[in-house]
Amino acid sequence: MLDRMLNHADLIEMLDDLARKRRLVGPVRRGERFLYEEVTDPRQLDLLFTYCVFGPRSYLFPPVETLFTFESENGAFRAKPMLDARPLALIGVHPCDLHAIALLDHVFGHEHADEHYLTRRRHTFIVGMDCGRPCTEGVFCADMGCHDTESGFDLMLHLLGEKANGHARYGVRFGTPEGRQWVLYGRRSEVPTLDDERAFDRAQREKAAAFSRRIKTPAEELPALLDRSYDSLLWEATARRCYSCGSCNLSCPTCYCFNILDDLSLDGSQGTRRREWDGCQIKSFATVAGPHNFRPKAASRLRHRIYRKAKWIREKTGLPGCVGCARCDRACTAKINSVEIYNQLAEEV
Amino acid sequence: MTPAPVLHANPGGSVYIPSPARVLRVTRLTEMEKLFELAFLDERPLGHDPGQFVQASALGYGECPISICSSPTQRDRFELCIRRVGRVTNQLHQLAPGAVIGIRGPLGHGFDMHEFHGRDVLVVAGGLGLAPLRSLIQYIVDERARFGQFHLLYGARCPSELLFQEDLVRWRQNPDVNLLITVDRPDEQWRGRNGVVTTLFKDLPKLDPANTNVVIVGPPVMFKFVVLEVLARRIPQSSIYCSLERHMKCGIGKCGHCQANHVYVCMDGPVFKYGELKAMREAME
Numbered sequence: 001m002l003d004r005m006l007n008h009a010d011l012i013e014m015l016d017d018l019a020r021k022r023r024l025v026g027p028v029r030r031g032e033r034f035l036y037e038e039v040t041d042p043r044q045l046d047l048l049f050t051y052c053v054f055g056p057r058s059y060l061f062p063p064v065e066t067l068f069t070f071e072s073e074n075g076a077f078r079a080k081p082m083l084d085a086r087p088l089a090l091i092g093v094h095p096c097d098l099h100a101i102a103l104l105d106h107v108f109g110h111e112h113a114d115e116h117y118l119t120r121r122r123h124t125f126i127v128g129m130d131c132g133r134p135c136t137e138g139v140f141c142a143d144m145g146c147h148d149t150e151s152g153f154d155l156m157l158h159l160l161g162e163k164a165n166g167h168a169r170y171g172v173r174f175g176t177p178e179g180r181q182w183v184l185y186g187r188r189s190e191v192p193t194l195d196d197e198r199a200f201d202r203a204q205r206e207k208a209a210a211f212s213r214r215i216k217t218p219a220e221e222l223p224a225l226l227d228r229s230y231d232s233l234l235w236e237a238t239a240r241r242c243y244s245c246g247s248c249n250l251s252c253p254t255c256y257c258f259n260i261l262d263d264l265s266l267d268g269s270q271g272t273r274r275r276e277w278d279g280c281q282i283k284s285f286a287t288v289a290g291p292h293n294f295r296p297k298a299a300s301r302l303r304h305r306i307y308r309k310a311k312w313i314r315e316k317t318g319l320p321g322c323v324g325c326a327r328c329d330r331a332c333t334a335k336i337n338s339v340e341i342y343n344q345l346a347e348e349v
Numbered sequence: 350m351t352p353a354p355v356l357h358a359n360p361g362g363s364v365y366i367p368s369p370a371r372v373l374r375v376t377r378l379t380e381m382e383k384l385f386e387l388a389f390l391d392e393r394p395l396g397h398d399p400g401q402f403v404q405a406s407a408l409g410y411g412e413c414p415i416s417i418c419s420s421p422t423q424r425d426r427f428e429l430c431i432r433r434v435g436r437v438t439n440q441l442h443q444l445a446p447g448a449v450i451g452i453r454g455p456l457g458h459g460f461d462m463h464e465f466h467g468r469d470v471l472v473v474a475g476g477l478g479l480a481p482l483r484s485l486i487q488y489i490v491d492e493r494a495r496f497g498q499f500h501l502l503y504g505a506r507c508p509s510e511l512l513f514q515e516d517l518v519r520w521r522q523n524p525d526v527n528l529l530i531t532v533d534r535p536d537e538q539w540r541g542r543n544g545v546v547t548t549l550f551k552d553l554p555k556l557d558p559a560n561t562n563v564v565i566v567g568p569p570v571m572f573k574f575v576v577l578e579v580l581a582r583r584i585p586q587s588s589i590y591c592s593l594e595r596h597m598k599c600g601i602g603k604c605g606h607c608q609a610n611h612v613y614v615c616m617d618g619p620v621f622k623y624g625e626l627k628a629m630r631e632a633m634e
Contacts (some may be wrong), residue, residue: 067365070408076390076449077408081363111616112364112601230630257605260365260598264409271409273365278598280605288596289434292569294609294631304608312611 001173002158002192002200003180008047008168010188011157015042017186018089022125025059026091027052036090047092047157048165051135055097055253055325056090060120061104063277067116067260071270083119092129096141096323098152100253101126103319107256110317125178128153132203133210140339141324142211144219154179160199171200214339216346219320223311229345230303238341239299241334242281248305248328248336249279254313254321257285280304306341364601367406367451372444373426378512382477383442384418385429387452394424395452399485400459400592400620404600405429406451407440414597416619417455418480420487430480430512456600457619460485460564460590468562469497471553473575475504475546475567479512481592481619482566486520493525497560500527500553504546504567507534529553546571550578558583565591569633576623589623593632 006014015024019042027049028037034049036056070079093101108117131147141147149156158171172189174180183189192200217225249255259278264271278285281301286294295301313321322338329337374386389395395403397417406412413435419428433442441450470489474482489496501520505511511530520526529549531542542549546567563584565575572591579589595607595614602616609631612618626632 068363075447076369077451079366079408079451081366083363107603110602112603114603115363116365256603258598258603259606260412260604262409262411268409273408273412275365275604278604278606280608285606286595288594289432289438294595300631307610308608312608315611 002171002197003155003174004172004183004189005160005192005196006157006170006172006183006189008166008170010186011047011170012042014182014186014188015045015089015091018042018125018182022087022089024089024091025056026127042091045091046165047129048159048168049092051094051139051325051327053327054251055100055327056093057097057100057104057253057256059088059090060101060124061108061117061256061277064274065116065276066272066274069270069272072268081115083115085119085123087123087125088120089125089127091127092157093126093153094129094131094135095149096139096144096146096325097253098126098128098149099144099146099320099323100325102152103254103313103317103321104256106317106319125182126153126175127179128156128175130156130158130207132159132207134212136326136330138326138329138337138339139324140214140326143213143215143339144320144322144324146320146323146325147207147211151175155183158200158203160196160203171196171203215342217342219310219314222342223315225342225345225349226307226311228349232345232348234341234344234348235299235303236297238336239297239302242298242302242336243333244281244283244298244301245333246279246281247331247333249281250277251327251331252309253325253327254309254323255279280308302336306338309338310342365453365599367404367408367412367453369449370452372446372448372450374446375444378430378514379510381434381510382430382432382480382512384513385431385441385444385450386419386426387429387450388426389452390449392425395427395455396424397421397427397455397484398459398462399488400481401455401457402481402597402600402615402619403429403452403454403456404597405431405437405441406453407437407444408451410440411437412451412453412598413437414456414595414600414615416481416484416592418483420484420491422488422491428483430477430483432477453600456597457615458617460620462488465489465562466495467497468560469499469557471500471502471556471561471563471579473502473546473563473565473567473579475571475575476506476510477512478566478568478571478592479503482564483513483516485564486516490520490523490526498527498554499525500529502529502531502546502549502553504531504533504549504571507532508536508539508541527554545574547574547578550582556582556584558585558588561588563589565589572633586624586627587622590620591623591626592619593621594619 026045108114153175309322607614
């Protein structure tokens with residue numbers, strides 16, 4: 001069921017209003033590609049984008065982030081946390097990326113809650129954009145159950161009818177009271193007609209048919225498949241091509257591993273502690289003092305990533321660790337393909 | 350706003366900010382290791398279980414995980430044994446009494462002492478593995494009446510690498526502690542046993558499998574051989590404990606660095622039962 005209808009021009013007017021109160025981040029066309037970027041004018045957004053090269057995670061969990069600053073004081077130190085409470089609006093987030101954000105919410109909100117992430121998150125308004133069809137070749141979001149979502153957005157837009165940006169007409173679903181309030185107070189939306197509801201139902205049916213299944217093993221059976229595959233030769237065979245470059249980690253919307261590093265002023269009186277994205281495919285990731293590396297081989301690192309994505313995160317959080325966006329597969333310099341890995345493992349047992 | 354994550358921590362604060370602790374005393378243990386006695390500036394006790402760790406900061410240089418090596422029975426101060434191996438630990442080694450460092454913790458899960466009370470205990474330590482075990486050993490010595498027989502086996506590479514030599518003398522003189530020491534490479538002065546730590550097992554009295562807890566901490570290579578000796582003495586796997594080493598960055602189950610198969614060593618450990626480790630191939634490989 002739809003809550004309201006909005007046409008494109010009215011949506012842009014409302015985003016204009018929103019931009020006065022919040023930083024606006026959404027898909028922007030850059031040549032052949034789309035990237036999530038901050039814009040000052042919502043007309044710079046292309047809401048009919050296919051997919052963004054990276055997910056929106058960098059706006060919630062930046063690649064480099066100062067955790068706190070410190071200064072020396074009478075032989076001791078005083079530290080001040082850096083928390084980013086600037087209001088943000090993420091516009092045009094596909095269901096797969098909403099699932100990815102839900103995972104980040106869980107990880108950073110669970111036990112030892114991480115205020116750096118959560119402060120940003122609490123001040124973020126999300127306008128979802130449903131995808132009526134696979135955004136590009138190679139995606140396996142439907143296999144992971146992530147091509148659709150009922151939550152994780154303040155409101156969700158469903159493109160119905162006209163395709164050109166200027167004439168697009170969107171069905172709107174509310175996800176939160178804030179989303180509902182924003183649309184209703186915008187005074188530009190309309191009550192859906194019976195025709196709108198029919199168009200929405202038709203679009204939903206067409207969507208269900210449009211997403212193919214590429215992985216032979218259902219997502220909930222992948223943990224069991226991997227349980228049987230720890231000693232498979234496939235890890236070594238696939239890793240022969242792997243450069244351990246970390247492109248898969250970098251492009252993944254659910255990767256949240258990080259390193260923590262310090263900076264110090266020249267006179268040593270003050271400094272910062274920051275965190276930076278890190279990736280399990282980087283060779284030094286599991287190194288301890290000694291130096292001893294607990295995952296010295298590319299094969300063990302590759303296996304670790306796949307286990308995390310399809311098994312451990314799911315078992316630990318109940319949420320998908322991989323949303324099937326296939327960004328890792330597209331980013332891979334060696335054309336390593338996760339779907340292929342799952343299907344080859346399935347052949348072995 | 351979008352369904353916000355459930356929050357129960359520290360709004361306005363940061364879990365990453367360490368608390369200032371003053372260095373009270375620094376003791377050189379070996380060429381590589383120093384013992385730091387510390388107390389929080391606000392005088393609160395650390396309040397740890399044996400086997401837990403802290404993140405120790407030299408602000409401006411970084412932070413690293415260090416196991417706590419003093420007994421929880423000592424409440425006004427705590428001790429860390431720090432091996433000089435990298436940027437942070439090198440900087441910490443420069444510090445003299447009076448200096449202030451940052452401490453986050455205690456972190457992780459240590460030994461559940463309720464599982465040890467009333468039982469015989471065999472502790473097997475290799476090299477730096479004695480450091481995380483010292484809090485357990487001191488606790489046992491301090492609360493001796495709560496335990497049955499207590500055997501402590503300790504192996505180091507050479508005599509000069511033996512940690513906590515004053516403690517070793519004290520424990521050896523304590524009739525309630527059965528301490529056996531060996532070194533792999535003896536020097537001319539060494540009058541004790543030599544060989545790897547497993548050679549000490551032949552000098553142990555018969556263990557009671559139903560009533561003995563075994564704790565093993567040392568380099569990964571040692572672990573398998575010690576477990577073999579212990580299993581051969583029919584100790585149930587559920588009575589064997591060990592503590593794993595990983596380079597935790599956050600220490601609170603987020604950064605991913607310490608993950609060994611499905612577990613986060615910082616949150617699920619560092620203390621594990623042998624039964625749990627069997628499912629963690631990376632723990633011992």
